[in-house]
Amino acid sequence: MKKLLDQSLRPLVMYAMVVLIVSIPVYFLTINWIWENELDKHHYAIREKLEKRLTSLDLPDSSVSDMISVLDKVQPGFSFTQATAPSPDSSYTLIRFDTFMNDREQFRCLMTDIRVNGTLLRVLIETNMEEIDETILAIAAVTIFFFILLLAGFVYLNRKTSLRLWRPFYDTLASLQSFRLEGGKPAALPVSQVTEFTDLNQSLDRLMDASLASYKQQKEFTENASHELQTPLAIVKSKLDLLLQSRSLDQPQMQILEDAYQAINRVTRINKNLLLLAKIEHAQFDQQQNISVAELFHALDAHFLDRFESSRIHYAQQVSEMTLKANPMLLEILLTNLLVNALRYTPAGGSVSVRADQSKLLFANTGISPLDEHSLFRRFAQASHEHAGSGLGLAIAREICERYNWQIKYDFDCGHHHFTVIF
Known part of the structure; x- marks a missing residue:
């Protein structure tokens, strides 16, 4: 059995977890796209500045060539080659070995053209993107932390609010659980503003x-x-x-x-x-006391031994010292009805045995065929057409067991009827 509050929270928590799982790749793709877009803008800004500054210097071609050669060798992230014809710009991401970092690194690249003193140069601008992974991890970690914090707060507040809102329902339920028809009075239900x-x-x-x-x-x-x-x-x-x-x-x-x-x-x-x-x-047997089951069986033996002998039925009893708190009359009626039932359904020459311990009471008697379990404890229902009775003995036994929250059950095994009362 599951509580109502858990049932209402379960789909919300599952939905939140699905959203969290889906959001992780979305965060990665979004941040990666933003980062690449910003790097592309940065590369074009560098291109414009580089072209304007080289042109504004108004140097001879030999000096420009020397400066570009120096930049190509000492400036990280730049590569210059002379081009014969203009080509469209190209932005892409590349993973290669970086001699400066001595490791494989990820770069965002821009391949573009600039013109200096009439000379067309093909420029490769590269920016290391390894920082993007650290940025994404940091943002994802912070986002997940606050997401979990928000979810935990939502669950806590929802439970607190639900408990307060559903308090009248639980009070009504508690009142109904204590309600008994035999008491003659209706349950006092709480007043609610809902x-x-x-x-x-x-x-x-x-x-x-x-x-x-x-x-x-x-x-x-x-x-x-x-x-x-x-x-x-x-x-x-x-x-x-x-x-x-x-x-x-x-x-x-x-x-x-x-x-x-x-x-x-x-x-x-x-x-x-x-x-x-x-x-x-109608609960007219409210008086209870501690009763010795062994002594009660000893008192019943005087009434049943002659009947067992006259029916040529072997009767055996193994009852340990056990005490039950119940009404003496009801307990005597329960044992009497079960003994009468065993006597009725045992053929001549058969056997009846009674065993009792601290947790259960077992009546076993020989039989030919199993009884009808569906009608066994019903009023006026005959469990067997061969031995018709009033149809109320086992119904009374079940009513007594239900009154004390005992369990009575029947099974047929190896040619024996078994009636068990579990305390």
């Missing part, structure tokens, strides 16, 4: 009010329906008990009553489980 955040908070207030109202109605309906069903179910069950005790019924009638009695028992269990789910969701 129109968009104000509209967001107003929409969230309306949404929370509607959710709380719907939650309250659902809670009341579930509680009322469960309580109202308990009385007629108890009456029907008692009437069926009386009929089953009657001696005037024949065998088919007794079978019908037995089927009806089993159906009423199933409806009663479903009603109790629905009421239990509603209580768990």
Whole structure:
């Protein structure tokens, strides 16, 4: 997961880096062009001065030839040759070995004509360009430094400004994270002077009010329906008990009553489980204490050992000394439902094992085929058509695990069902 501020800064920083990389060759080409242009202007100025000064001296041809010969030998950057016909001027860049610097150097050159006392001379004017590289490097270094300084300042100011501007959003987010439907009160959202955040908070207030109202109605309906069903179910069950005790019924009638009695028992269990789910969701089991898992399993053994023996199922238990902070009733319901589930899906002659350590609790039992993982923890969904139950036992187990931020998962491996609760 990435923060919103980082997402907004990333394209800006990438764009700035692209501009910086592209600007380096542009700087080089631009400065190089400016430098060459200035050198060309300088060469033409030297040409004009040289031609005017040699002409203004009004020397005889022999003296001019001697002076040019001296300049050609002692003046760096000049070369004179006599020409028979005028040629167009030529400006170019040349890299050659310089005897004075004793190294290969880069020169900007101008090949042009001058006329002195009627004599046409071809003049080569050269200027060393090695300083251009140092100049370009210095300018580039200074430019990159200030560019990075500007970018760092922009990133810093943008983050500071964004944090201040987005502060109401983070405050709203913190309030929403602490909001719980079972609390019965909407979250207190901060007041903001920004129109968009104000509209967001107003929409969230309306949404929370509607959710709380719907939650309250659902809670009341579930509680009322469960309580109202308990009385007629108890009456029907008692009437069926009386009929089953009657001696005037024949065998088919007794079978019908037995089927009806089993159906009423199933409806009663479903009603109790629905009421239990509603209580768990409404946080009516807030009381918590440190519970020894080993002692709790020891208490449950008295209820399950006979059932395992009657089903010819081998039961093994390996529970280390571990303590969990939870509601005692909810933890007992969780372990009971997982044991009942293991008992239901284990064929006769199979085995059930329970292992527990400080980080997880593992229920393993032999099986024929894997259960339907998509509907395993859903309410009223049957994970297997061979062993139909109420469809609420594993849903209750998952609800309890979610309440304590535990993780429950299922897998089938080597002919064994594995239900694991990770603390």
